[in-house]
Amino acid sequence: xxxxxxxxxxxxxxxxxxxxxxxGFPENVSANTEGDALNALRTNLVDPNNVLQSxxxxxxxxxxxxxxxxxxxxxxxxxDLGNANLTGTLVPQLGQxxxxxxxxxxxNNISGRIPEExxxxxxxxxxxxxxxxxxxxxxxxLSKLGKLRFLRLNNNSLSGTIPVSLxxxxxxxxxxxxxxxxxxxxxxxxxFTLFTxxxxxxxxxxxxxxxxxxxxxxxxxxxxxxxYPMSSLVS
Amino acid sequence: xRLQNPGIAFRSMYFLCVSLLYSMRLFQPTTVVLSAAVGxxxxxxALLKFKExxxxxxxxxxxxxxxxxxxxxxxxxxxxxxxxxITTLNLxxxxxxxxxxxxxxxxxxxxxxxxxxxxxxxxxPQQVGRLFRMRRLNLSDNILEGKIPVNLSYCLELKVFDLGxxxxxxxxxxxxxxxxxxxxxxxxxxxxxTDFSIGPNYLSGVIPPSLYNISSMRIFIVEDNExxxxxxRNIGLTLPNLREFEVGVNNFYGKIPxxxxxxxxxxxxxxxxxxxxxxxxxxxxxxxxxxxxxxYANNLGDYSANSLDFIASLINCSKLEMLSLEGNNFGGIxxxxxxxxxxxxxxxxxxxxxxxxxxxxxLQNLVNSTVLSMYVNLFTGNIPASxxxxxxxxxxxxxxNILSGKIPISIGNLTKIYxxxxxxxxxxxxxxxxxxxxxxxxxxxxxxxxxxxxxxxEFFGLYSSIHLDLSRNSLTGDLPVxxxxxxxISLLDLTGNNFIGEIPETIGHCESMEYLYLGGxxxxxxxxxxxxxxKGLQYLDVxxxxxxxQIPKGLAKLPFLVYFNMSFNDLEGExxxxxIFRNTSVVSVVGNTKLCxxxxxxxxxxxxxxxxxxxxxxxxxxxxxxxxxPNQIVSHLRKCLVSVLEIGLACSQESPNERMSMGDVTRExxxxxxxxxxxx
Numbered sequence: 001x002x003x004x005x006x007x008x009x010x011x012x013x014x015x016x017x018x019x020x021x022x023x024g025f026p027e028n029v030s031a032n033t034e035g036d037a038l039n040a041l042r043t044n045l046v047d048p049n050n051v052l053q054s055x056x057x058x059x060x061x062x063x064x065x066x067x068x069x070x071x072x073x074x075x076x077x078x079x080d081l082g083n084a085n086l087t088g089t090l091v092p093q094l095g096q097x098x099x100x101x102x103x104x105x106x107x108n109n110i111s112g113r114i115p116e117e118x119x120x121x122x123x124x125x126x127x128x129x130x131x132x133x134x135x136x137x138x139x140x141x142l143s144k145l146g147k148l149r150f151l152r153l154n155n156n157s158l159s160g161t162i163p164v165s166l167x168x169x170x171x172x173x174x175x176x177x178x179x180x181x182x183x184x185x186x187x188x189x190x191x192f193t194l195f196t197x198x199x200x201x202x203x204x205x206x207x208x209x210x211x212x213x214x215x216x217x218x219x220x221x222x223x224x225x226x227x228y229p230m231s232s233l234v235s
Numbered sequence: 236x237r238l239q240n241p242g243i244a245f246r247s248m249y250f251l252c253v254s255l256l257y258s259m260r261l262f263q264p265t266t267v268v269l270s271a272a273v274g275x276x277x278x279x280x281a282l283l284k285f286k287e288x289x290x291x292x293x294x295x296x297x298x299x300x301x302x303x304x305x306x307x308x309x310x311x312x313x314x315x316x317x318x319x320x321i322t323t324l325n326l327x328x329x330x331x332x333x334x335x336x337x338x339x340x341x342x343x344x345x346x347x348x349x350x351x352x353x354x355x356x357x358x359x360p361q362q363v364g365r366l367f368r369m370r371r372l373n374l375s376d377n378i379l380e381g382k383i384p385v386n387l388s389y390c391l392e393l394k395v396f397d398l399g400x401x402x403x404x405x406x407x408x409x410x411x412x413x414x415x416x417x418x419x420x421x422x423x424x425x426x427x428x429t430d431f432s433i434g435p436n437y438l439s440g441v442i443p444p445s446l447y448n449i450s451s452m453r454i455f456i457v458e459d460n461e462x463x464x465x466x467x468r469n470i471g472l473t474l475p476n477l478r479e480f481e482v483g484v485n486n487f488y489g490k491i492p493x494x495x496x497x498x499x500x501x502x503x504x505x506x507x508x509x510x511x512x513x514x515x516x517x518x519x520x521x522x523x524x525x526x527x528x529x530x531y532a533n534n535l536g537d538y539s540a541n542s543l544d545f546i547a548s549l550i551n552c553s554k555l556e557m558l559s560l561e562g563n564n565f566g567g568i569x570x571x572x573x574x575x576x577x578x579x580x581x582x583x584x585x586x587x588x589x590x591x592x593x594x595x596x597x598l599q600n601l602v603n604s605t606v607l608s609m610y611v612n613l614f615t616g617n618i619p620a621s622x623x624x625x626x627x628x629x630x631x632x633x634x635x636n637i638l639s640g641k642i643p644i645s646i647g648n649l650t651k652i653y654x655x656x657x658x659x660x661x662x663x664x665x666x667x668x669x670x671x672x673x674x675x676x677x678x679x680x681x682x683x684x685x686x687x688x689x690x691x692x693e694f695f696g697l698y699s700s701i702h703l704d705l706s707r708n709s710l711t712g713d714l715p716v717x718x719x720x721x722x723x724i725s726l727l728d729l730t731g732n733n734f735i736g737e738i739p740e741t742i743g744h745c746e747s748m749e750y751l752y753l754g755g756x757x758x759x760x761x762x763x764x765x766x767x768x769x770k771g772l773q774y775l776d777v778x779x780x781x782x783x784x785q786i787p788k789g790l791a792k793l794p795f796l797v798y799f800n801m802s803f804n805d806l807e808g809e810x811x812x813x814x815i816f817r818n819t820s821v822v823s824v825v826g827n828t829k830l831c832x833x834x835x836x837x838x839x840x841x842x843x844x845x846x847x848x849x850x851x852x853x854x855x856x857x858x859x860x861x862x863x864x865p866n867q868i869v870s871h872l873r874k875c876l877v878s879v880l881e882i883g884l885a886c887s888q889e890s891p892n893e894r895m896s897m898g899d900v901t902r903e904x905x906x907x908x909x910x911x912x913x914x915x
Contacts, residue, residue, distance in 0.1 A: 066629050080701065083674075171794070
């Protein structure tokens with residue numbers, strides 16, 4: 001009967017579709033709250049030391065989670081996971097912590113890229129991702145971090161150039177980009193006037209052009225200078 | 236006439252009767268059973284209306300909702316086989332934004348409506364009351380507002396009712412007698428409810444007693460609203476199937492009913508942040524499945540001596556993982572039976588009560604403890620060394636008690652600990668070097684004790700340290716150069732001890748330093764200029780020490796320095812006038828007699844070219860006078876006159892403090908007379 005045939009084909013189509021729906025699309029995590037954002041991070045990290053064991057997303061807020069600090073309004077201000085033997089990757093949801101001031105993820109084995117969403121953390125004072133396996137570029141969105149004082153990304157495998165816009169972060173006081181694969185020029189203006197070569201060493205930056213020699217005094221050179229020019233004048 | 240095929244006839248009759256009965260059962264005053272085809276169309280159109288009221292679909296979830304596919308195959312939609320009517324609409328966790336269309340009321344075959352964890356706003360339409368077959372309603376974790384629709388009380392099949400984590404307002408008012416007014420929401424009609432969650436929201440009023448009479452109830456969550464009233468005395472009898480009872484952050488009061496133990500499957504009893512009074516029923520021990528007993532922030536206990544006796548009964552709760560009595564009125568001693576609580580216990584919170592007596596050494600039995608919190612109580616005696624065996628401990632709060640004796644060496648065995656607070660006790664002796672083994676320590680408080688001896692060097696091997704507060708003790712010795720190893724330290728407070736020696740230059744390596752408090756010690760020598768390398772420094776206090784030398788000029792360039800107290804030292808030389816030094820309300824120099832310069836509000840004397848104070852030190856030359864040489868006589872006379880005039884200047888300084896005293900004047904004049912006018 002036509003009806004039955006139609007019914008059977010509908011049912012099989014439906015089952016086929018529901019199978020796709022079941023296995024074809026990853027489960028989405030709503031990120032309405034800060035707890036959800038941190039839980040997304042937990043999902044993406046491998047945690048052999050169980051430092052994230054207390055991270056229970058069913059709780060009202062993440063303020064009782066270990067290594068998470070909150071302000072008096074129960075909004076996250078610090079995440080202190082330095083030296084915690086973590087691997088895995090960071091997540092874009094980290095940008096959904098509007099009151100975060102300290103993001104401490106140093107000395108782990110975290111890989112992947114630095115999410116550009118970190119640029120949304122407008123209250124961030126300290127970003128410590130050093131001593132990890134991060135790759136990819138330094139996101140230029142980090143220049144939106146108008147309160148950033150400490151930026152330590154050293155000892156990773158970051159590539160690309162230093163975003164020039166970072167020189168506009170006037171609060172920046174401590175910068176360490178050493179021991180990466182960064183290329184291009186080292187900015188010298190804006191906030192970067194504070195920093196010495198130590199902040200940039202062991203990368204693949206364009207060599208800094210040597211400074212021109214100082215002009216000779218108007219008096220005529222001694223003959224000995226012509227025959228044996230002073231070594232300090234030769235770059 | 237004989238029927239040719241009586242089997243078929245009977246079967247047809249049978250099916251006719253069944254369908255008649257079936258259609259009669261389905262007959263409701265508010266709906267009309269239509270043919271399947273028309274019902275399909277209703278559902279399809281309603282789905283399209285639903286899609287229309289979605290204003291934001293960041294994951295493109297509804298892109299499959301078009302006519303290329305039958306609607307039963309649309310994402311999140313399931314249909315009944317027989318009638319091809321929607322039975323399930325599940326779009327949870329897709330970040331959908333928009334309103335819930337009233338057309339959802341047309342899904343009359345709907346059993347499951349799950350729109351949880353999205354960004355639906357506006358009100359819940361009254362038309363949900365038409366979903367009389369609905370068994371599971373989940374609108375939780377959205378931003379829905381307005382009132383809970385009264386018509387929901389018509390959804391008599393409801394088992395799961397979850398509207399938690401929204402912005403719902405209004406009362407759930409009491410049923411008035413037997414009159415059920417249409418406008419009053421009376422969810423007591425939902426006799427099949429198993430899961431009921433309406434928290435957090437902004438709901439208020441009293442929980443209608445009828446809700447406590449739904450015996451199928453397993454999960455009851457009203458936390459974080461503004462409900463008030465008491466828990467009924469016989470709740471354990473009327474809700475015998477209760478598994479989770481969460482009423483925290485409301486205005487409930489009264490006692491915890493003894494009958495609660497009749498709810499023998501209870502796993503979670505969570506009543507924090509209310510006004511409950513009285514004692515904890517000893518019958519709580521009769522809850523073998525109890526996982527979590529959270530009584531935080533109530534008025535339980537009456538400070539009575541036996542208020543913690545109930546703990547002995549809890550030892551039967553072999554699955555107990557969390558026990559919080561924090562922030563109540565418990566008194567008396569902590570019974571030793573606490574050691575016999577389940578070894579599954581990870582969190583024990585007793586802080587903020589008036590518990591006295593000793594800390595039981597038997598706490599070492601709670602081998603899975605991660606949080607042990609006993610702050611703000613009246614505990615006396617020693618910190619038991621046995622606590623060192625709690626190798627999973629991450630947080631230990633013993634601050635603000637009356638503990639004495641030494642910090643046990645076994646503290647070094649707490650290798651996972653990251654927060655340790657022993658402040659405000661009467662602890663003595665020295666800090667054990669074994670603390671260096673606690674490599675995960677980040678926040679350490681030992682202030683306001685009677686600790687003595689030097690800080691062990693191992694302390695400065697705690698590389699992860701963020702806050703280190705050792706203030707107000709009797710600690711001695713130097714600040715070792717190893718302090719520079721603390722790359723992440725943000726707060727270092729050594730105020731009010733007996734520290735000596737000079738501040739090492741390596742302090743400049745503590746590049747994350749924000750709060751450096753060294754006041755009230757016996758530090759000497761100069762303030763290292765490397766302090767100006769602490770680019771994030773906000774608060775600096777070196778007052779009440781014996782620091783000498785000049786103020787490092789670089790301090791004026793620290794962009795975030797908002798407080799600098801150097802009072803009562805022996806500093807000298809020029810006070811800068813730039814940076815923080817422009818603001819005299821946040822800079823304190825008092826008690827340094829040799830400082831000069833700075834902004835005029837500081838009222839310091841001016842500095843000479845050498846940067847030292849001028850006008851007080853008179854340089855008087857001595858030498859043999861040879862009156863044969865007229866040049867020498869003139870030069871000699873000039874020097875004599877200059878010396879006298881210098882005294883004159885010193886006497887006429889603006890501030891009386893800076894003027895020379897009469898005794899000094901007399902002495903200097905005598906000096907000049909002897910030097911220049913005595914004839915050898």
